[in-house]
Amino acid sequence: MNARQHNLNGTIMRLGGSIALDGQASWAPIKPNLFQPVSCYLLKKPKAHVLIDTGVACHQSNIVPAVTREIKDGNYVIACLTRSEPECAGNLLAIHENVPINELVTATVANPFDDYSSLVAQSVKLTTFPFGAPASFTVGDPPVLEMFLAQFRMLLTVWFFDAETGTLFSSDVFSHTDVLSPEAPPIITSSTLDKTTYESAREHILAKFWWIPKADTAPLGDWVRKVFSARRIETIAPTHGCVLMGRDVVDRHLNLVLDVLEKEGLR
């Protein structure tokens, strides 16, 4: 187990690296001597291999060779982006140069600032969240994932859910954890060993979602509760921060997020 590659449950591989929380990332607080995993995920499904995000470019030398090793010629490859930002799409083209991506799944063409023109020109199928559709829809044929628009977000964001493993890919939410060293396992499996506190979670969440102290956050808390009550979520796999595995850990971090929303927002 290391910070670069980790097999979560036999079908999902976490890829990426970690960054020092020394002020280089705007989404996280400065925490001297602490580090944060930054991740993307590879799901091996019977009919397709699915990437959830592609990592930041500074981790390209970790991610691209790993993806190339894991995806064999002839596999149908779907790349799903939780956000169309460099934080999530940083290695999209580098991966595509090594492992041709067949389908790109992203939030919506309704935000025309997203630029996939070079991929589309190479006959990559572009699948977007259909406006006017139900609150969620499935990705792949046959379906491999559920995709739904995040209400707790900054930029346009979708979350993905893998019902087979109970894994929620939550992008920049549930990203409020850090680790003691760059080599530390990017995963929390035990509540008793989990060092996250209300204060540490709060620092992370407010660093990204700067507007919470000015906001009526009750609707956001309600939305998060509904996401969890409607699904059997056993694992949370965020874009940055540790993977949160097991019901105890998931419940603890769900309550941390709900507490921060309730206590830090306007009353």
Place this chain on the structure above:
Amino acid sequence: MADGQGHKYERNTFPREIAPNIFWFGNCLKISVTAEIMHIHLNQFLLKGEEKTLLIDTGMPRHWDSLKAQLNIALGGRSLDYLFPTHPEVPHCANIPNILDEYPSCSLIGDVRDYGLYYPETRGRALNVSIGDAVDLGGLKLRFVPAILKDLPSSLWAFEETHRIMFVADGFAFLHAGSQNPMLDEPLHRPGECTLTSTELGSGVNVELGNFIIRAALHWSRFVDPDRLLKEMDELIDEHKPSIIASAHGNIIVDVDHVLPMIRDMHHKAYADAGIPGRKPAASRQSA
């Protein structure tokens, strides 16, 4: 207006000189709405000081050739010294590699967090600034100020002190006419209006459509108490008293006093019309 190279900066072409040695670049995105082609502003701005030059925002990679051509015209043979991406969102930063390749002595300047992660080749070419810092270009001076209406936390606005121009990135998305099509969630204007200032546009401000745009593009505006937010904006405007407000996604605002109340209305409506049942009025809420 013409420069020493014989280029004329007309009101209907980019680059447009909006104040002496300050140029407006544009590459609108074009989309079909019903039977009409609509445009979406994607603006950049060049400040050509007597000693140094600075570009604000980068546009999209697909527009690089056009941006390069506009830069060549406005720079008139000079090089680019600074690139200030207002924030690390694709429309504002995605041409960083192209620009730094084209101008080898150019440095990134601003809140430069994240760029070392996204574009590792920029490490060593980035100058981090704090709010209140200024860069003197010679005859033009750009001061970095807090971004009030923003998405990403590292967003910065900037104020050019000589000509009193406030560069506001995602703020003040200003539109006249457009589509009610719910498929669209970014500022719109009609073809032919790309290079016009707010007073040159024929139609008035569409507050309803502006409200729709704010709710869609600045999702948090459905939840954030507009009174608290707009108080911060008013304080910033009062402190600097800009004569021009230059947004990345709208026409240039030259009648600031006329437009500001409309911007306020748009944010109030975005909050009030968010469809949150049982919401208390904004003014009755207390900070945690």
